[in-house]
Amino acid sequence: MLSVTGLQAAYGASQVLHDVELQVKDGEVVTLLGRNGMGKTTTVRSIMGLVSPRAGRVSFSGQEVQGRPPERIARLGIGLVPEGRQVFPSLTVRENLVATAANRLHRPDPWVLETVYELFPRLKERAGQSAGTLSGGEQQMLAVGRALMTNPRLLILDEATEGLAPVIRTEIWHCIAHLKQAGQSILLIDKNLAVLKRLADRHYIIEKGRTVWSGNAADLERDAARVHGYVGL
Amino acid sequence: QDAVKIGMITTLSGPAGYLGQDIRDAMQLAIEMGGGKLGGVPVDLVVEDDGLKPGKGREIADKFMQNDGIKLLTGIVFSNVANAVVPEVVDNGAFYISPNAAPSTLAGKGCSENYFVVSWQNDALHEPAGVAATAAGYKSAFVMAPNYQAGKDAIAGFKRTFKGEIVGEVYTPLGQTDFASGMAQIRAANPDVVYEFYPGGMGIAFLKQYSQAGFTGKIPMVLSEPSLDAVILKAVGQAAVGIEVTSHWNRDFDNAANKAFVAAWDKKYNRPITTYASQGYDTAMLIASALKEAGSPDNADAFRDALRKADFASVRGKFAFGQNQHPVQDWYLLKIEDVDGTPTAVTQKKILSDYGDPYASQCKM
């Protein structure tokens, strides 16, 4: 469904991505691993069109999307939970959820306000509060809920569990497992390797802007030493 | 013979731009009528816009005098620009002839032998209105003006000569064009007559609102010329009928110079002819008379003497300079009448003769 080849990107003069390869198939959960500053977020931003790639191909649902504006890429069915939450501070929780809600792919059982509230009861309690005053964790839940409300084919979570309490983190993992079961494709960035190992189908490791390793859980076990070198554990 | 350069600093941009435009166009008209010459001497009119900024006016004056060697300047519309420019001009030995602005600071102790005013002195502009209102037998007056120096001077001028009682005196913030609150006060005060000083766009707004408030035809007005010039009259239309205005010039003045001027203007420009234009034209004619005699402002003494004589046919009829080289002239009462469906200012009578200004005696030359 998503296929990235030879992706290069830069901020101004400094090139950050040199050669990123990545594939997500329908219904798959794929992770993107790597240490701080290696370019994971930049990869996501390039896929979304928020950074325009210098070279390489990004195709989604059979269409080449590199160079398109972000809204058109998103409309093809990518839902983003960005790094650092980025909720809309001046909108209320409820407004954050409904403002961009859509069911463009005409899912039979779409995510709607109620189902998101069910997933995160805390958001329901805070429905009328402006998002800027939410606690860090509440904002994170909101960002996930907001992305779900666009009913995407591919959900991208960039450090979605950062700053969440262990209980909630567990909940989110459960939720992701649940989504996976429902056939949702997911691209995950997280540092919690132990969980990812169990949850994801395949993994990619980025080192200094290059995809340097990829494989499934079994490969991960086998190459433990190398992986350790790349991500540290 | 080289053309004599005349430097014109005037206001062309912004809301007041039409004043400068009329002065300039009238001067240009006069030059054209003389075939590119004034008093038989070829002239070259150089015009620049001061944007109603004193600093800008000064800059243009410097450029005119030093880069272009211009010895004769004119054109300024507003007092504050004149205050910044005139001293510099005369201190450099050049001439300045004002077609409009004439602040008191330059009329009395600050007068100068190279500074001439063709229009009027600021204070003298408004005193005739008071005279006219008194003569018409009004006992109580309501006065209104924008809150700045010229506005206060106008009110002071009116009050000096009005013998009745002032039942209301309102100043509005400069540039404000909504006078509803003043209208309410007029209604409450119920005066015999209203005097206001709102030139340009403000005047249009005032008179329109005056009529919307239902005062037209009920409470008479006596105004001085700037508050109801030809442009305002055209914009306001019927709402101005019945208003009395005091002025030193009107379109219908019956003298040869004026007839020629009006005809030429109407032929050339497709817009009403204002007092500002008449002043611009007279300025050109004054310059013509001096050039004819002295040939060039370079012959400073001869040129100055010729100017003082004011030996030209003014569109106002009679024209002479007083001690401080400001005009000593006649003032008339005009009335807006409906002439074949077009509101027109019609001259009624002369109300003041050989009227000068109070600063002349302070001027030592």
Added chain:
Amino acid sequence: MRPFPLIGALVTLALLAVLPQMAGALGAPATTQIATRVLIYGIAAASLNFALGYGGMVSFGHAAFFGIGGYVVAILYSHWFADAPLLGVIPGTNQLLITLPLAVLVAGVFAALIGALSLRTGGVQFIMITLAFAQMLFFLFVSLKAYGGEDGLSIRRPNEFFGLNLRDRETMYYLTLGVAALFFAGLHRLVNSSFGAMIAGIRQNERRMEALGIATYRYKLFAFILSGMGVGLAGALMANAMRYVSPDMMHWSRSGELMIMVILGGTGTLFGPLIGAAVLLVLETWLAGWTENWNLGVGIVLLAVVMFSRGGVSALLRRRK
């Protein structure tokens, strides 16, 4: 903060030093006066830039200090001329060595008052409240009939300074050039000083600086006062160069003009505002001599500069190199 472009500055200074001669030779002696005005506005704009570009305080009221600087000179002159002490006690004077520092001082006092109140707000509100105070002063001076009101105050003879004749445009130019050179040298030291570093930090993130133990309000106020004083200095020079002051000097559009000069030249750069002042004034003069619709030309050029450069003219110049 780039290193002081010392060589460039010296070359420019040398060129400026012979400007009157060149202007005379080229048959455009009025250039000297334009240059004087450019330098004065340059001082004012650079001073505003200290608050705006370096300190992040977008003041829309700095014309007030410009006007105050000018009025200090004019009022002292008028009392000296009339030989009537101000308020019956303070004697007037026409000595530049007294009027200039006094103008700076009085501007500083006003900046302290306005700043102390305005700095309680931030952002857009700060812009508007500084505008509000400046407008109040504007209206105050418009209504001060004793000092000419709207029509302003003429200074028939400029201030005296070591027997120099400041009426002479070249003398005035060199005086201004001298003051400007000292001013810019001082400003350069200031922005690179410890205080300058704190101000730059506060501009970027006030909350962070507060967490570093900096009483940001006090620092901002101090910077605002210094900035106001510089503009006051420019106003005092302008009063001498123009021999005239009026409330027009403190009209909001003058504040806007100073701001335009800063942005046009490049915010947060040492000489940007001077360049901005030069570009704007020369452009206006040139276009106005050329067409009466000069404002259209100015508009087009300004728009082009913003659209096609980031960081104003000085950024364009730098890119060229």
Added chain:
Amino acid sequence: MILVLEQILNGLQYGVMLFLLAAGLTLIFGIMGVINLAHGSLYMIGAYAGTWVAAETGSFWLGLPAALAVAGLAGVIVEATVVRRLYTRSHLDQVLATFALILMANEAITLMFGRQPVFTPLPAAFSGSVGLLPGLFYPTYRLLIIAAGLIVAGGLYLLINRTRVGMLVRAGATNREMVRALGVDIRRLYTLVFGLGALLAGLAGYMTGPISAVQVGMGERILLPAFVVVVIGGVGSIRGAFVAGISLGVIDTCLRAFLPGMLRGLMPISQADALGLGISSMGIYLLMAVVLLVRPRGLFPVTGQGGF
């Protein structure tokens, strides 16, 4: 008493006018994060366009759609050609660019319509006064302005606070990129909003035509009071702009009308007049300073607003 009522009505009408302008400004300035000094120019453009059509056709009512359309269109063009490129730039760049637009608009109008002020005729049905109370006659046209302003206020409030468009606009104000990443074409949205703001300005411009002069520079004069309203109301808040516009209109009008009289009771007449005059001409600025000193972010601060 009648006088007081009449002055309050006057204040209301002035306030409504301020609101119409401030509403567009606050939308553009607060919500989209753009300082649009050229808003006054859109006001002027609306006034000229409407007046011209009204003069050509002789009908006030035909001038109205023309004013709205031309101002709105001008807004859309300005957004698409200039402002769009400034969203990511500093506010100072926006100031410079929109200042340039003012110069250009004024000169263009001068070239097209000349320097003489022009004037919009009153619609015949609204040219008189109506008696509201015994002894209180009030110009019908001014009542029309008040009504139009109130209707626009209500509509805007609903649009911004109750619709998804409103939410998106507000969301985009704080994080354009994120709105786009969620699949919304915010650029089109912003163009529309800018056009809407311009249209309101055009409406205000045309409506003032019959009671004051339509002339070059009319925009700058009203720009400052409109900004004052925006700031007092709280940047980005339509409700704030409404409350601030109306209160400012009423307070300003009443101050000017009654303050000198009241002061005369307390001190010698000449002093009272001077003081009253001084205070009333500084009126709106004084008010703004006081409001901001007490509430530094205005009456209805929009939470989470990034600030300057």
Added chain:
Amino acid sequence: MNANGPILQIEGLEKRFGGLTATDGVTLDLRPGEIHALIGPNGAGKSTLINQLCGELAPDAGTIRLMGRDVTHLPTHARVALGLGRTFQVTSLLDDCTVGESVALAVQAHAGGNLRLWDRAKGRRVVQARAEALLAGTGLEDRAGVPSADLSHGERKQLELVMALALEPALMLLDEPMAGLGPVESQQMVTVLRGLRDQTAILLVEHDMEAVFALADRISVLVYGRIIATGSVEEIRDNAEVREAYLGGEDELC
């Protein structure tokens, strides 16, 4: 001040937002050199508490004492002058400054002489040297010339900490310093914090339990604005209430 007395004493602190009590009668103290972890569910009021401690929020009731002095009503900078340092949950940096400049600025802020108008900030040797020393050995050492705005998320976190340390604080308030750090960086951070133990007391807000358990001398658990338990690592780990409210199952995904 008693040398062994608590460095921070909070008593009966309360903060309400409308109907919500975000801080509800919190009483807490910190001893010199201690690392005191504050944990609790999202929205429990941890950041709110920190913000009150550093002076950005005014509490509705209660007192805060720093080294025995009542600082409840002092502004932030005054508390910093008394020895308080902090990091922000959402990083808050000087975006135009490079990493090196940022640290130098922090050092200078602490060193004083900030009102000097006539010196050269860059020429202050002591300041520059100390800034370099602070950066040495951190992951940012070779990033000194990079503008803060261009740092990755994890790097920003690290810079926050270095800037706070430049103040040589006696008490540090750290709001989620590990968030966004990778495993390696987290490990490094733990080591760094452990190394600080002798220099400063730390109030640590963190959701990374591994780090908390590795570092904390004592742990307080905040739920709905109220402290429900305080104790050693073992006591908290075994506290049933805490497990239910916060920790959840031992393993994150079963």
